[in-house]
Amino acid sequence: MIVLLDSGPLGILTNPKGSPVTVECRIWVRSLLLKGYKVKLPEIADYEVRRELLRANKVTGVQRLDDWKERLEYLPITTSVILKAAELWATSRQAGMPTADPKELDGDVILAAQAILAGEGGEEVVIATTNVGHLSRFVDAREWPDIQ
Numbered sequence: 642m643i644v645l646l647d648s649g650p651l652g653i654l655t656n657p658k659g660s661p662v663t664v665e666c667r668i669w670v671r672s673l674l675l676k677g678y679k680v681k682l683p684e685i686a687d688y689e690v691r692r693e694l695l696r697a698n699k700v701t702g703v704q705r706l707d708d709w710k711e712r713l714e715y716l717p718i719t720t721s722v723i724l725k726a727a728e729l730w731a732t733s734r735q736a737g738m739p740t741a742d743p744k745e746l747d748g749d750v751i752l753a754a755q756a757i758l759a760g761e762g763g764e765e766v767v768i769a770t771t772n773v774g775h776l777s778r779f780v781d782a783r784e785w786p787d788i789q
Contacts, residue, residue, distance in 0.1 A: 642678045642765045642767065643679045643681060643759050643760065643764050643766045643767070644673055644678050644680045644681065644766075644767050644768075644769055645683050645716065645752065645759065645766065645767070645768045645769065646681070646682055646713075646769050647683075647769060647770035647771070648685075648686045648690050649772055650666060650769045651686045651687070651690050652690050653771075654667060654670060655690065655694075655702055656702065657699075657701040657702055670713075679764075681759070682709060682716065683716045683718075683751075683752055683755050684715065684717045684718045685718060685752050686748075686752065687706065687715070688748070689748055691703065716755055718755075721758060722754045723751070725757060726747075726751045726753070726754035729754055730747055753768075
């Protein structure tokens, strides 16, 4: 199984404060790795977390993000990801289910595209998120007639 970390869990994971939620999140990720799950850090989630840490001058948070980036498999945004994301974006709009303002980049479709492409080898892919609303629209995206 492949687990992709969305920006919510990634932000919790990299928080330098040892809050109970942060500690629990770290234990959870480590337990997944011990079970043999492939926990991956999507580049779009890194971008969303990193930009806020940089804006707020949270140097320790950036360092923790870099540390986790070294520990987990990094999932870069590739041309195939962007092409799939464009398909998902258009299809969700045509179905009347937009996930963001039309002028926004819409990181959720990029993450959904990464999940679909990561699962092409037959492995089950799960997105760990704190924002199920928008991503739930892509649950059955592989079964949409226009998405191959």
